[in-house]
Amino acid sequence: MNRSFLLTVLVVTALSISAIAGSIEGKVSPGKSVVYVDTIQGKTFPAPSQQPVMDQKGLVFSPHVMVVQVGTTVEFLNSDTVQHNVFWPSISGNKKLTHNLGTWPKGEKKSFKFDNPGVVSLLCNVHPEMAGYIIVSPTPYFAETDASGNYKIENVPDGKYNVVAWHEGMKTQSKSVDVAGIGKADFTLSK
Amino acid sequence: MGGRPFRSVCGSLLFFTFAFSIVSAHKSFAIPAFSRMYGTSCSTCHIDFPKLNDFGKAFKDAGFKFPKDDESMIKIPPVMLGAPANAELWPKAIWPGTIPGIPPIGLRYNNYFQYTSSNRNQYNKLLPQGTVGPYIPATDFETGFFSIFSAGNFGSDIAFWVDDDISVSGANGNGGLGEAYLKFVNIGRLIKLPPHALNLRIGQVELEIPFTQSKSIWISPYDIYSQANIGAVNPVFNQQFVNNVFTVASSSKGVELSGGLHTGGYNYSIAFIDQNTSGTPQATNNNYVPTATGSNFGGVGIASDANFKDIYTSFNYRFNLEHDKESRNAIQAAGPTGPRDHTYLNFGSYWLYGRSVQRLSGALLDGTAAVFTAREPFYRVGGNMTFNYHCCLQFNALYMYGHDYNLLPVDSTGTLVSVSGAPPAGFVRGSPATFSGGFVDAEWLAYPWMYVMVRYDGVNSNSDYHNALVPGGFAGSPFNGAASVTRNRITPAVQFLIHANIKAIAEYQFRPSQSVTLATNPFTGLPVATNSFHTNTLVLGFEFVY
Numbered sequence: 147m148n149r150s151f152l153l154t155v156l157v158v159t160a161l162s163i164s165a166i167a168g169s170i171e172g173k174v175s176p177g178k179s180v181v182y183v184d185t186i187q188g189k190t191f192p193a194p195s196q197q198p199v200m201d202q203k204g205l206v207f208s209p210h211v212m213v214v215q216v217g218t219t220v221e222f223l224n225s226d227t228v229q230h231n232v233f234w235p236s237i238s239g240n241k242k243l244t245h246n247l248g249t250w251p252k253g254e255k256k257s258f259k260f261d262n263p264g265v266v267s268l269l270c271n272v273h274p275e276m277a278g279y280i281i282v283s284p285t286p287y288f289a290e291t292d293a294s295g296n297y298k299i300e301n302v303p304d305g306k307y308n309v310v311a312w313h314e315g316m317k318t319q320s321k322s323v324d325v326a327g328i329g330k331a332d333f334t335l336s337k
Numbered sequence: 338m339g340g341r342p343f344r345s346v347c348g349s350l351l352f353f354t355f356a357f358s359i360v361s362a363h364k365s366f367a368i369p370a371f372s373r374m375y376g377t378s379c380s381t382c383h384i385d386f387p388k389l390n391d392f393g394k395a396f397k398d399a400g401f402k403f404p405k406d407d408e409s410m411i412k413i414p415p416v417m418l419g420a421p422a423n424a425e426l427w428p429k430a431i432w433p434g435t436i437p438g439i440p441p442i443g444l445r446y447n448n449y450f451q452y453t454s455s456n457r458n459q460y461n462k463l464l465p466q467g468t469v470g471p472y473i474p475a476t477d478f479e480t481g482f483f484s485i486f487s488a489g490n491f492g493s494d495i496a497f498w499v500d501d502d503i504s505v506s507g508a509n510g511n512g513g514l515g516e517a518y519l520k521f522v523n524i525g526r527l528i529k530l531p532p533h534a535l536n537l538r539i540g541q542v543e544l545e546i547p548f549t550q551s552k553s554i555w556i557s558p559y560d561i562y563s564q565a566n567i568g569a570v571n572p573v574f575n576q577q578f579v580n581n582v583f584t585v586a587s588s589s590k591g592v593e594l595s596g597g598l599h600t601g602g603y604n605y606s607i608a609f610i611d612q613n614t615s616g617t618p619q620a621t622n623n624n625y626v627p628t629a630t631g632s633n634f635g636g637v638g639i640a641s642d643a644n645f646k647d648i649y650t651s652f653n654y655r656f657n658l659e660h661d662k663e664s665r666n667a668i669q670a671a672g673p674t675g676p677r678d679h680t681y682l683n684f685g686s687y688w689l690y691g692r693s694v695q696r697l698s699g700a701l702l703d704g705t706a707a708v709f710t711a712r713e714p715f716y717r718v719g720g721n722m723t724f725n726y727h728c729c730l731q732f733n734a735l736y737m738y739g740h741d742y743n744l745l746p747v748d749s750t751g752t753l754v755s756v757s758g759a760p761p762a763g764f765v766r767g768s769p770a771t772f773s774g775g776f777v778d779a780e781w782l783a784y785p786w787m788y789v790m791v792r793y794d795g796v797n798s799n800s801d802y803h804n805a806l807v808p809g810g811f812a813g814s815p816f817n818g819a820a821s822v823t824r825n826r827i828t829p830a831v832q833f834l835i836h837a838n839i840k841a842i843a844e845y846q847f848r849p850s851q852s853v854t855l856a857t858n859p860f861t862g863l864p865v866a867t868n869s870f871h872t873n874t875l876v877l878g879f880e881f882v883y
Contacts, residue, residue, distance in 0.1 A: 204409055205377050227405035228392070229667070231675030249671040271675040272392075274837070275378040 170299040170309060170329040177295035179313040180213045180281045182288035183302065184320060191286050193217025200278060202230045207268055207278025211314065215286045219259040227252055231271045238264030265312060281312055311335060369838065369883050370441030370487065376412035379837040384728065385788045386882065387552040391678045394599040395668040398533065400496035400522035401488050404668060413438035435492035447481035447880035454873035480507040494522040515551060515588060517541045538593040543586065544649050545595060545606035547685050547721035547735055550586035556844045556876055560794040560826060561774045562586035566715065566741045568770045579741045579770040581614045581693040581715055591646065600668050601657045608649040611641040614693040643694045653685030683723040690716045693741060699761040702749050711764050715741040719775065729782040736775040743767040772798035786834040794826040825849050842878040
């Protein structure tokens with residue numbers, strides 16, 4: 147009796163959650179930005195098992211910008227025949243979180259688990275022109291815009307959130323968004 | 338990066354360097370064209386331009402391209418001069434080849450300010466009373482070189498380099514061609530030699546001297562490199578009759594065979610170059626001799642003053658000192674926080690042999706007018722050593738010994754004569770004209786943007802000594818020349834990389850033995866300096882490349 151009741155409650159809850167899961171969409175000017183839902187008080191999310199790869203090929207970081215959920219392990223690959231290095235001087239300005247991954251040859255990878263949310267500016271101490279970014283989102287709700295700046299973050303539960311938009315070289319901006327099925331937030335970023 | 342006082346000192350130095358703009362520079366190059374082509378920073382190849390790091394040395398060894406997978410690194414694709422299939426069709430006749438996608442041109446400019454110490458005009462005391470001598474100001478602003486240079490690779494391992502000074506000291510046309518050559522990299526593969534065993538370079542080149550002069554980070558040239566062997570005839574004292582303007586750092590025309598790598602193991606060079614010890618272009622020959630670029634006569638052809646070709650050889654061996662074998666043999670060492678230059682020890686030696694020629698109008702014993710030719714073989718030999726620690730600290734040392742056979746003109750009675758005296762009737766063998774010396778230096782990259790350096794130069798030359806016995810000093814350098822046997826110089830310097838392509842330079846050239854004691858030559862009655870005459874100089878400068 148009790149077990150079937152619990153099961154019913156779980157199914158109903160699950161259905162109702164999916165029913166109220168909405169999205170946040172809008173436009174960021176200029177385009178090619180990252181938008182994510184900032185930390186939600188009292189909520190934690192399991193770390194994803196997927197390990198995205200940040201490549202170094204042809205003396206550039208590829209992709210140039212990557213967005214991951216906090217707790218994600220990123221693999222850093224060197225596909226060049228020259229030696230590279232990967233380091234970041236801070237995460238969102240916090241210099242205590244600086245890290246240097248060292249040196250490794252072509253075809254090999256090094257991994258790093260990002261446990262702190264924020265903007266990670268990737269650099270190579272051999273090739274100072276190289277730069278890449280990993281945006282570590284504190285929640286699984288994030289998206290990259292298209293070239294025009296349009297974005298849509300899916301599966302966001304209804305509620306009130308702080309949404310952050312980031313673009314390389316621009317000041318980060320955040321906005322409060324109410325999600326009730328659909329939430330809307332447009333950003334105009336400036337230097 | 339230091340506290341407030343340190344920043345304020347650096348700021349003051351930068352301001353000081355900026356406030357005074359810049360003399361007496363020599364050439365130095367970095368290649369912005371490669372930056373553009375590969376979309377990479379100067380620091381990929383340079384520590385402090387134009388000084389190469391290990392990767393830059395490997396890039397140069399490979400013929401101005403990445404040692405591996407060059408194609409995948411180029412951001413501006415080259416233009417094909419033939420389909421690759423042609424090479425398969427005619428493997429021994431057609432190499433497709435490429436030209437760079439954009440003209441690989443770089444430009445460079447520098448600008449200097451010099452302060453010269455208080456006894457700068459002392460030398461005028463050697464001139465006869467009432468003679469107007471040259472005046473040396475205490476301070477002087479100078480424009481340096483505005484140079485154009487181009488380098489790259491035509492595919493099939495054929496590299497090229499051309500640099501030319503468009504203007505020097507602000508005077509258009511006052512400069513000249515520095516280096517201009519084609520380099521056929523790794524031609525040893527055609528005769529199945531190991532990789533890198535044999536390259537061929539043809540054109541006007543800087544010899545493979547142990548420490549490059551044209552691409553040195555020092556403003557002032559290495560004294561021993563600019564040491565010519567010029568001795569005046571003085572029948573009263575120890576005579577010398579040498580007029581050899583050859584200096585090892587000058588550009589030379591010829592061919593060079595080379596091999597090995599500059600990033601580890603051996604490297605060698607064997608060059609055959611034109612001899613022109615008189616140092617004057619023999620343009621007048623063109624009126625009589627057809628040349629490659631002339632018709633019946635004229636053209637740009639002949640500059641050698643003898644048939645003989647000077648021979649230059651060098652050999653170096655570099656021991657990379659990393660424990661890990663893989664890292665030791667890689668182009669750059671694998672440091673814990675990123676690739677870096679190797680810690681290494683390099684030993685080398687070099688040798689040059691030539692025959693200086695002097696021709697004099699004289700008379701045979703029967704009085705018939707004749708031309709007498711003095712062929713005076715000479716050699717330069719020496720060794721060099723470098724210890725490098727990672728990116729940041731390097732010690733260099735070089736020693737050179739120069740030796741010129743010395744034929745002295747004599748008249749028909751066998752008495753020594755001066756050139757301006759009685760016509761010579763022949764030559765007798767005199768004491769060789771020799772010099773020796775070298776330098777040691779330490780170069781410390783205190784910060785990625787700041788180089789702190791110090792150098793000691795020493796030259797011991799008996800021709801300098803003899804030349805100083807006549808007013809005017811040795812040719813071309815009456816004010817910084819020594820009147821004693823030995824010239825010393827200690828040069829502390831600091832350089833700031835404002836950007837990867839802009840730097841501010843400060844170099845103080847301290848020359849001990851400042852006193853000048855005047856006396857009278859008892860035989861000629863002319864004034865002479867019996868002590869050294871040296872001036873200290875401070876040179877501040879800016880240099881940029883783009």
